[in-house]
Amino acid sequence: MVIGLDSFDMPLAESFMQEGLMPNLARLKTQSACCKVQDGHEKYSGLAWEYFSTSMHPANGGRWSPLEFNPDTYEIQQRPVQIAPFLAELAARTVVFDVPYCDITQAEKVQGLTRWGAHDPGVPEQSRPANLRSEIARRFGAYPALKDIYGFCWPSAKRTRELSDRLARAATLRGKVMRWMLEEKFPDWELGVVVVGESHSAIEPLWHGVDPTHPLYSIPSGPEAAKGLRKIYNAIDGLIGELQSAFPDATLAVFSSHGMGANHADVAAMALLAELTYRWQFNEPYMRPRKWSKTLPNGIPLLNENDRWHDSIVPMVPYPPEGEPGGKWNCSWMPVTRYARFWPKMKAFAIPSYYDGRLRINLQGREAQGVVPREEYERVRDTLMADLKNLRNSATGEKAVADIWCPKSDDPLGIGPTEADLYVIWQGNPYGLACPKAGEVGPLPCRRPGGHTGKFGFLYLHGKEVRAGDYGVASSFEVVPTLLDLMGEKRPAQVHGNSLWPQMRMRVEKAA
Numbered sequence: 115m116v117i118g119l120d121s122f123d124m125p126l127a128e129s130f131m132q133e134g135l136m137p138n139l140a141r142l143k144t145q146s147a148c149c150k151v152q153d154g155h156e157k158y159s160g161l162a163w164e165y166f167s168t169s170m171h172p173a174n175g176g177r178w179s180p181l182e183f184n185p186d187t188y189e190i191q192q193r194p195v196q197i198a199p200f201l202a203e204l205a206a207r208t209v210v211f212d213v214p215y216c217d218i219t220q221a222e223k224v225q226g227l228t229r230w231g232a233h234d235p236g237v238p239e240q241s242r243p244a245n246l247r248s249e250i251a252r253r254f255g256a257y258p259a260l261k262d263i264y265g266f267c268w269p270s271a272k273r274t275r276e277l278s279d280r281l282a283r284a285a286t287l288r289g290k291v292m293r294w295m296l297e298e299k300f301p302d303w304e305l306g307v308v309v310v311g312e313s314h315s316a317i318e319p320l321w322h323g324v325d326p327t328h329p330l331y332s333i334p335s336g337p338e339a340a341k342g343l344r345k346i347y348n349a350i351d352g353l354i355g356e357l358q359s360a361f362p363d364a365t366l367a368v369f370s371s372h373g374m375g376a377n378h379a380d381v382a383a384m385a386l387l388a389e390l391t392y393r394w395q396f397n398e399p400y401m402r403p404r405k406w407s408k409t410l411p412n413g414i415p416l417l418n419e420n421d422r423w424h425d426s427i428v429p430m431v432p433y434p435p436e437g438e439p440g441g442k443w444n445c446s447w448m449p450v451t452r453y454a455r456f457w458p459k460m461k462a463f464a465i466p467s468y469y470d471g472r473l474r475i476n477l478q479g480r481e482a483q484g485v486v487p488r489e490e491y492e493r494v495r496d497t498l499m500a501d502l503k504n505l506r507n508s509a510t511g512e513k514a515v516a517d518i519w520c521p522k523s524d525d526p527l528g529i530g531p532t533e534a535d536l537y538v539i540w541q542g543n544p545y546g547l548a549c550p551k552a553g554e555v556g557p558l559p560c561r562r563p564g565g566h567t568g569k570f571g572f573l574y575l576h577g578k579e580v581r582a583g584d585y586g587v588a589s590s591f592e593v594v595p596t597l598l599d600l601m602g603e604k605r606p607a608q609v610h611g612n613s614l615w616p617q618m619r620m621r622v623e624k625a626a
Contacts, residue, residue, distance in 0.1 A: 115296075115364045116307040116597065117354060118166065118213070120233055121314035122370035124150075124572045126324060127347060135348045138355035139574075142368065146574040147618040149585035151593065153371055155519060157566055158470040158537065162371040162590065163214035163309065164236060168197040169594040171610040177532040180236065181445060181466050183474065184531065185481045188457045190466055192445050195236050199224070200594060203606040206304040211292050213309045218242055225300050230291075231257040231284055233264070233314035246299070254291055259284040259312070265319045267335065268563055269417040274335040277319065278342025282349040285312040289353030293360050305601065306364075310353060316346040317374045321564030328376055329414050329509070329543055330563055339563075365577030367597060371590040373568020378540035380561040382514065383471045385427060386547050387464040387538065388450040391473065393552035394501065395460045400453065401555065402430045412509040414545050415559045423561045430558075458483035461494055462535070469566045471538030473498060480527050491526050495535060501551060502538055508546030508554050516541035573614075575600075581620045588614055 131140040153162065156171075159178050170176040180192050195215040201208050202221035210216055210226035215236030218224045227246050229235040241247045259280040267273040292308045322330035323339025330336065358366055389401045406415035417426060424447055431449040438455045445451055448466045457463045462475045475494055478484035486494050505514040517539040522529050529535060546557025573593055576582075579600075591611030598605050599615035 115357060115361055115366050116305070117357065117366070117368045118163075118307070118309035119313050119350065119368065119370040120163070120214070120309055120311050121317055121372070121374050121566065122310075122350075122571070123317060123374040123568050124370070124570065125373065125568070126317075126343070130344060130347050133344075135344055136351040138351045138358065139368070142354065142358070142366070142574050142576055144582075146576040146582055147580050147585055147614075148575075148583070149573050149614065150570040150587045151369065151371060151573050151590045152570050152587060153590040155521075155537070156590075157372045158467075158539070160234065160468045160566070161215070161236075163216075163234070164195050164197075165591065166371065166594060167195065167199045167201075167213060167216040167236075169200045169591070169606070169609040169611070170197055171591060172532075174610055175608070178530075178534075179467065179472075179532040180234075182531040183465055188454060188481070188483070190443055190445060190451065190454070194238065197608070200598075200606050200609055201305075201307075204305065204598075204601075204603050206601055206603065207300075207302055208305045208307070209295055209300045209303045211295060211306075211308040212288070212311060213307055214311070225303075226295070231259060231263065231288065231311055232309065233311040249299075250291055253294065254287060257284060258287060259315065263311070263315050265315065266422060266561070267319050268322060268330055268333065268339070268560065269335070269421055270419045271335045271338045272419075274320065274323075274338040274342060278316070278338065278345055281312045281316050281342075282345045285310060285346060285349035285353055288312070289356045292353075293356060296357075297360060306361075308357075310350055312346055313350060313370075316343060318377070318562040318564040320346075321374070321376060321562075322560075325376055325563075328563060329410060329412070329545075330560055333416070363578075365575070365580065365600060367573065367575050367593075369573040369593055370571040371593075372566060372571045374564055375567035376543055377560075377562045377565025378516075378543055378567060379467070379469050379471070379565055381556065381558050382540045382544045382547065383450070383464075383467045383469070383538070384561070385431065385449040385558055386544070386555045387471045387473070388453045389431075389555045390501075390505075390547065390549060390552055391460065391463050392453055392456060393549075393555070394462075395456075399553075400431070400456075402432075404430050406559075414509055414557050417559050423559060426559060459485070461486050462498055465534060467534075471536075471540060472534035473536040473538070474529075475526070475535045477526055477535075480529065488527070492523070495520065495523065498536055501549070502536075504550055505544075506548040507542050507544045508548045508557055509544075510542060511548075512542050514540060514542060514544040514547055575618055579620050580618055585614060585617060 198220035320339040408416040595613040
């Protein structure tokens with residue numbers, strides 16, 4: 115049985131273990147083969163669950179982003195997974211519940227359903243058998259936190275408390291549904307996989323409550339956010355305990371691909387970087403100034419209790435006129451898309467991204483209306499890098515950029531539709547940027563307090579054949595190969611990574 119914890123932060127969980135809030139996970143840790151897992155730059159793609167479900171590395175045919183840029187039309191769309199899950203080739207009778215980016219229409223032997231309460235499901239609603247979704251609804255009711263999957267609550271202590279309560283109930287219900295599926299609906303299962311989306315849906319809006327360094331830590335919703343995360347993690351611990359006690363003979367794997375932390379990317383990647391590239395190109399601002407009714411002492415704007423981030427930014431970066439690019443894309447809620455009508459005229463432009471900043475150079479021979487000749491590519495790239503390194507957080511004066519990654523500088527014509535020329539890793543909650551060339555951009559209010567900035571995820575593996583202990587650090591791409599070896603399954607050709615099972619397997623000494 116596999117329990118995936120989506121965007122679950124182990125250091126936070128360990129602090130809750132010390133408070134006695136997560137006894138099941140604490141006990142499991144002492145009885146399991148344990149390792150930290152990390153996924154490097156891949157975590158900024160936002161596709162951790164596609165990498166699990168397909169076990170395909172982006173360098174070997176996978177994607178670097180769910181957002182795909184069309185170099186012919188300069189359009190961007192977010193697309194669901196296209197690759198079949200590795201589960202499709204297994205002999206084991208498999209049941210899945212709410213595994214993101216797991217297209218069970220391409221896995222005919224797999225039973226279960228998708229998109230029940232998943233955060234970023236990556237697939238449409240799917241069910242096998244076809245009536246499973248309606249049967250779950252009759253037995254258990256609707257998913258209780260549907261509006262909280264992408265919840266926005268930090269301006270209001272009341273909304274924060276209500277979101278927390280619903281997500282805790284949802285995590286508890288998820289455990290009961292999975293138990294029913296494995297005990298009653300599909301009792302002959304050999305592999306059961308459930309992914310807990312509530313950890314993701316909780317930590318992004320509630321992180322400020324547990325991080326004393328976060329700019330929003332001291333606002334009225336902070337204490338409610340801290341209580342809420344404890345309540346939700348306690349409910350997730352209850353889910354783990356319920357499933358383990360219901361199926362005590364099953365080998366249990368509990369894992370998360372990466373940790374979490376403060377969100378450094380939302381405002382910078384989704385709004386500020388686009389405005390900067392516009393100013394670098396046209397030497398004038400496009401974003402309209404706005405006065406905020408409330409700010410923190412360092413100038414970071416606060417929103418009123420019933421305000422929404424998106425609605426607050428639209429007057430500053432309005433939607434384009436009817437028929438212009440960027441107005442009706444399925445990612446057009448991001449302010450960066452509203453600069454799309456200018457992209458064909460720019461040397462470089464920011465494209466939508468969730469967890470890092472991404473810049474494409476408008477390269478001749480790659481983009482249909484490219485303006486940068488191939489022989490000038492390195493000069494333009496180096497100028498962009500120098501300008502990015504000079505950016506400062508307008509609230510603190512500290513550097514806003516932690517790292518810049520240019521993985522295909524030696525082959526820019528080979529950069530694909532889910533890739534960029536430059537990837538910008540932000541630091542320090544940059545809600546406003548000070549630039550020597552372009553002046554100050556922002557500050558804007560915070561969107562999601564929590565983000566994908568934690569260093570490590572984890573894997574706990576527990577069972578009769580498992581040798582407990584600490585196994586150091588592994589790649590997140592080693593989780594699937596380990597599970598396949600544990601089950602004695604043939605490895606599908608698409609599966610990437612090495613197996614940890616040879617080290618973790620209990621060795622039985624033969625009698626002399």
